[in-house]
Amino acid sequence: MNDFSFSSPTKIIFGRGAELRVGEETAVFSKRILLHSGGGSAERSGLMDRVRSSLRAAGVEWVELAGVKPNPRVDLVREGVALCRKEGLDFILAVGGGSVIDSAKAIALGVRYGGDVWDFYEYRAKAESALGVAVVLTIPAAGSESSTSTVISNGELALKRGFSSELLRPRFACMNPELTFTLPAYQTACGAADIMAHVMERYFTNVRNVGFTDRLCEATLKTVIDSLPRVLADPEDYDARSQIMWAGSVAHNDLLGTGREGCWGSHGIEHELSALYDVAHGAGLAAVFPAWMKYVWSHDIPRFARFATEVWGVEADWEHPERAALEGIRRLEAFFAASGLPVTLAELGIPRDRIPEMAEKAVAKGGGTVGNFVKLSSSDVERILELASS
Amino acid sequence: MNDFSFSSPTKIIFGRGAELRVGEETAVFSKRILLHSGGGSAERSGLMDRVRSSLRAAGVEWVELAGVKPNPRVDLVREGVALCRKEGLDFILAVGGGSVIDSAKAIALGVRYGGDVWDFYEYRAKAESALGVAVVLTIPAAGSESSTSTVISNGELALKRGFSSELLRPRFACMNPELTFTLPAYQTACGAADIMAHVMERYFTNVRNVGFTDRLCEATLKTVIDSLPRVLADPEDYDARSQIMWAGSVAHNDLLGTGREGCWGSHGIEHELSALYDVAHGAGLAAVFPAWMKYVWSHDIPRFARFATEVWGVEADWEHPERAALEGIRRLEAFFAASGLPVTLAELGIPRDRIPEMAEKAVAKGGGTVGNFVKLSSSDVERILELASS
Numbered sequence: 001m002n003d004f005s006f007s008s009p010t011k012i013i014f015g016r017g018a019e020l021r022v023g024e025e026t027a028v029f030s031k032r033i034l035l036h037s038g039g040g041s042a043e044r045s046g047l048m049d050r051v052r053s054s055l056r057a058a059g060v061e062w063v064e065l066a067g068v069k070p071n072p073r074v075d076l077v078r079e080g081v082a083l084c085r086k087e088g089l090d091f092i093l094a095v096g097g098g099s100v101i102d103s104a105k106a107i108a109l110g111v112r113y114g115g116d117v118w119d120f121y122e123y124r125a126k127a128e129s130a131l132g133v134a135v136v137l138t139i140p141a142a143g144s145e146s147s148t149s150t151v152i153s154n155g156e157l158a159l160k161r162g163f164s165s166e167l168l169r170p171r172f173a174c175m176n177p178e179l180t181f182t183l184p185a186y187q188t189a190c191g192a193a194d195i196m197a198h199v200m201e202r203y204f205t206n207v208r209n210v211g212f213t214d215r216l217c218e219a220t221l222k223t224v225i226d227s228l229p230r231v232l233a234d235p236e237d238y239d240a241r242s243q244i245m246w247a248g249s250v251a252h253n254d255l256l257g258t259g260r261e262g263c264w265g266s267h268g269i270e271h272e273l274s275a276l277y278d279v280a281h282g283a284g285l286a287a288v289f290p291a292w293m294k295y296v297w298s299h300d301i302p303r304f305a306r307f308a309t310e311v312w313g314v315e316a317d318w319e320h321p322e323r324a325a326l327e328g329i330r331r332l333e334a335f336f337a338a339s340g341l342p343v344t345l346a347e348l349g350i351p352r353d354r355i356p357e358m359a360e361k362a363v364a365k366g367g368g369t370v371g372n373f374v375k376l377s378s379s380d381v382e383r384i385l386e387l388a389s390s
Numbered sequence: 391m392n393d394f395s396f397s398s399p400t401k402i403i404f405g406r407g408a409e410l411r412v413g414e415e416t417a418v419f420s421k422r423i424l425l426h427s428g429g430g431s432a433e434r435s436g437l438m439d440r441v442r443s444s445l446r447a448a449g450v451e452w453v454e455l456a457g458v459k460p461n462p463r464v465d466l467v468r469e470g471v472a473l474c475r476k477e478g479l480d481f482i483l484a485v486g487g488g489s490v491i492d493s494a495k496a497i498a499l500g501v502r503y504g505g506d507v508w509d510f511y512e513y514r515a516k517a518e519s520a521l522g523v524a525v526v527l528t529i530p531a532a533g534s535e536s537s538t539s540t541v542i543s544n545g546e547l548a549l550k551r552g553f554s555s556e557l558l559r560p561r562f563a564c565m566n567p568e569l570t571f572t573l574p575a576y577q578t579a580c581g582a583a584d585i586m587a588h589v590m591e592r593y594f595t596n597v598r599n600v601g602f603t604d605r606l607c608e609a610t611l612k613t614v615i616d617s618l619p620r621v622l623a624d625p626e627d628y629d630a631r632s633q634i635m636w637a638g639s640v641a642h643n644d645l646l647g648t649g650r651e652g653c654w655g656s657h658g659i660e661h662e663l664s665a666l667y668d669v670a671h672g673a674g675l676a677a678v679f680p681a682w683m684k685y686v687w688s689h690d691i692p693r694f695a696r697f698a699t700e701v702w703g704v705e706a707d708w709e710h711p712e713r714a715a716l717e718g719i720r721r722l723e724a725f726f727a728a729s730g731l732p733v734t735l736a737e738l739g740i741p742r743d744r745i746p747e748m749a750e751k752a753v754a755k756g757g758g759t760v761g762n763f764v765k766l767s768s769s770d771v772e773r774i775l776e777l778a779s780s
Binding site: 243 | 391402403606640
């Protein structure tokens with residue numbers, strides 16, 4: 001096990017009606033905030049009005065900035081930075097999923113920084129201060145409600161980049177599983193794939209003697225695997241929705257990565273798909289992750305055999321661990337497909353012609369390689385994307 | 391699943407040499423602290439001197455109060471309260487295990503309270519303010535390094551009582567598994583029993599649809615069950631020591647209890663053994679918990695069958711779930727015995743004559759019952775202690 005440092009200070013307020021507590025919780029930090037959202041379904045469902053009432057009742061004033069799209073754009077972030085400065089707002093409440101939260105975190109960074117906020121995502125600036133961020137969560141997926149990270153897209157440069165800092169961990173997150181009842185099946189499945197990917201990027205490690213976090217990872221994966229089909233069959237299954245929602249936060253608050261070094265290769269590759277083709281992150285991961293596994297499994301057969309037996313219930317064939325290993329990958333892919341997710345680039349509508357370009361970009365941020373379990377060169381990434389194509 | 395609120399703000403600094411960072415971490419909070427310890431083995435091993443050097447290097451002044459004993463006493467707490475007031479100390483660093491940490495938390499409460507600190511443990515006072523507490527951990531057991539609770543004994547009244555408040559969660563905890571290499575086998579096993587009990591008190595719940603936390607509980611139990619024999623065979627097995635140490639914190643930082651209602655019946659009963667006979671808490675739990683299980687298992691056979699199959703690898707006999715349930719209890723008891731723990735009151739040197747008195751005291755704090763999975767009356771507790779006797 002590696003040395004580590006860990007804390008998970010985000011206050012999680014979980015259960016029916018959790019969003020009604022947003023006013024009192026916000027008032028602890030600020031009385032004048034930016035209310036940031038997508039604007040669409042949260043507005044139509046009446047959630048935004050409930051949030052506004054709660055803020056009003058707690059004496060919190062707000063200025064609104066809606067319009068966050070999936071794969072949130074740096075343009076809107078810049079708008080948010082300017083708005084916070086102009087209006088003197090010192091706290092940001094994000095109402096939505098990972099895109100809104102990541103956009104809020106980017107604004108929180110930008111307001112306290114002299115240069116352009118994109119500098120952080122080019123690793124040209126260090127985070128020394130940020131506004132506080134809080135969340136009313138509507139989509140269990142990114143785990144951004146309790147994580148340190150933000151991922152933003154730059155349309156002009158066709159780049160999607162991430163940045164992390166302890167300063168960005170939300171102060172609190174209101175999580176009401178009922179708010180996810182109206183999520184379409186496809187978006188629900190994309191969210192589950194993202195959650196599973198967050199666990200798997202940590203699970204496939206070269207660090208030894210991490211049995212405790214291995215088991216915590218397996219527990220989290222099995223929870224999503226058990227709950228997703230129930231939610232797809234009955235979108236208003238509160239219990240299954242709640243399991244996924246809580247698992248989605250624990251998957252990415254860093255607990256599961258304590259003492260181990262994760263990989264993030266599949267995330268790095270997927271970001272290039274999203275950057276060029278604007279696909280849903282979870283859908284891109286469903287296509288990339290099995291292909292990544294097919295490419296790297298022989299690097300550590302015992303680990304893939306464990307994944308197969310402990311997560312997927314594959315029988316332990318000790319004479320042929322490679323069979324178990326491959327069967328685990330097959331089951332993951334079949335699970336994604338059965339959940340209505342694309343498992344090839346073709347299903348995502350992505351042609352092969354820009355694979356070399358995506359491969360180059362994927363490794364460029366890491367100085368020539370991406371990932372850690374196996375350090376992948378651009379030609380490795382090309383082959384993974386070829387595997388994902390067919 | 392129940393609604394819940396959760397955060398785990400304690401900063402965990404984990405790994406070799408973690409204690410050397412105590413000065414810089416303390417200096418963030420205070421430059422004039424109480425250094426609280428047992429004084430014995432931490433002094434002899436040189437740990438206290440390393441802590442002092444680190445504090446000195448960071449410009450932190452301290453006043454020392456050593457002498458905490460297992461089942462820490464309110465008398466020493468009162469001394470600590472007076473000392474902090476006299477010397478103007480506003481932060482407490484606990485170097486030791488659960489007893490030292492719990493004593494430090496009690497002092498932290500007392501300094502900011504006008505009356506006698508025991509009032510908190512009689513539920514006559516509410517915690518509105520407390521000094522900050524931090525920890526250098528030497529014994530993985532109580533989980534007090536990241537929990538909200540403190541348990542203190544009152545020799546005069548022959549009472550052992552607990553109190554909880556978010557104010558008491560330590561600011562940081564330095565956890566170096568190497569510091570536990572010299573723990574005697576018996577103390578190591580007692581610690582493991584305490585950790586397992588913290589998980590089991592949460593696991594045996596009447597709340598349904600808690601699959602995620604069920605699996606996290608099982609992951610934590612399996613980690614201790616896998617690691618303890620390795621540590622007893624080789625006390626300097628860093629990897630196994632580290633698994634137990636980290637599992638011990640996660641077991642009691644409240645994550646495993648999110649969305650569920652725990653029981654704490656066995657803890658409540660054990661506190662009466664410790665109060666009268668001053669036995670090690672973990673040893674008392676090893677004797678009480680299997681007896682509690684033998685008394686209550688028929689209340690929820692599916693839950694005990696799950697405990698048996700998922701935690702202990704008992705084969706799932708769907709036609710006779712009661713067989714699996716009982717086999718799980720048998721394996722727990724056998725595991726404790728094989729680890730050198732007492733599994734009867736006789737082995738603890740506790741006679742039967744004061745069983746009625748202990749049973750009365752155990753239920754007195756709860757208005758006539760103790761526990762939640764099954765609400766136990768004093769005659770139930772008597773019968774459990776009789777079961778534990780033979």
